[in-house]
Amino acid sequence: MGAPPRVALVTSAGFPDLWDDDHPLRDALRGRGVAVDAVRWDDTAADWAAYDLTVIRSPWDYTARHEQFVAWARSVPRLANPAGVIAWNTDKRYLSELAAAGIPVIPTEFVGPGDTWTPAAEGEWVVKPTVSAGSQDTGRYLLPGQTGLAVAHVERLTAAGRTAMIQPYLSAVDTAGETAVLCIPDATGELTFSHGIRKSAMLTAGGGGRVDVGSERITPREPSVAELDLAARVLATIPGGTKQLLYARVDLIPGPDGAPTLIELELAEPSLFLRTAPGAADRLADAILTRL
Structure with missing residues (x-):
């Protein structure tokens, strides 16, 4: 018999054994005779060419290194989802x-470095960067009382070379x-x-728009x-x-x-949300087997 197919489930330093919700997928693949490794996307020792398929799962520290992450995706021979999709979808523009x-689409205003944002007179608004994961650097603000906080948030993002996006908070x-x-x-x-x-x-209304994950x-x-x-x-x-x-x-x-x-x-x-839906991990494992 030949060697079993190999699949890398891509993660990050914060989740060396994968995010808990991906354990059912790992187990379902192993139950189908697939060799599965959890591998950090930025692991310089990883041999991505050795895997029959690399599946992105929880590389959630990439947002501060977005260009590096996209370049990594383009370097992986067999990646799901593919690098072109990753480049397009990881920037919310x-x-x-x-x-x-x-x-x-929820109405969205984009404010890039060097741009000036004129906030609305009132209402509840969400400010976040166009490149983010897990609601990082996201805030909810009630105007006009928190206009200064909202403006400061936008300016903080653009000063760091990032693009901010502003959306109404839908009740x-x-x-x-x-x-x-x-x-x-x-x-x-x-x-x-x-x-x-x-x-x-999970966005609280007070205190400058905290995120309560x-x-x-x-x-x-x-x-x-x-x-x-x-x-x-x-x-x-x-x-x-x-x-x-x-x-x-x-x-x-x-x-x-x-x-x-x-x-x-x-x-x-x-x-x-594989743990939330019975059979979902098995369906995804079967789809991976089809790709293999």
Whole structure:
């Protein structure tokens, strides 16, 4: 018998044994006879060519080294999702492309280095960088009382050479929560709906817009027909098509009119909530076997 196929699950220094939610995938692959290693994306000793497939999972310290991360992705021979998708999707300015394609996207203003931001007179707003993971450097501000804090946040990002993005805080996140539509390829390789989850709010309203990651609650949710339809429309806009994808997550929230609105399209390193949905890890393991 020949050697078993080898798969690298890409992680970061903070999660040397993978993020807990990816353990079911690791175990499902090993149960199918696949040799699985957890490997840091920035491990200079890693031999990426030795793996039959490299699957990005939790490289969440890349945001401060975005260009290095994209260059790394381009250097890996067999990467899922592929490097072109990683380069496009890890900078949230892709939202402007989706909006131009007719996708209902949460209104977003981008402010780059050297630009001046004129805040709105009132309302609740979210400020974050276009390159981030896990709500890093994200704040929620109530204007006009916290206008100074919001402006300082934008200026802090742009002074560091980063691009800030400003979006209205949609109150539906406090009631309906976000819906994440998770998609995995079927036996034919077509990206298809796998499972849905509900994410609760984790941006606090006071204290300058703190992020309380520990307050986020993840529960199963069956997406509505309208949410599934919008997710399909979003995926249809991806440069290069969906056949190249091993996974996709479409994050939606009701807009002011109650219709679903896109918050983010996660194709690079999203949590897939494999522990929340029975069978999801097995479906992803089977999709990986198909790629192998």
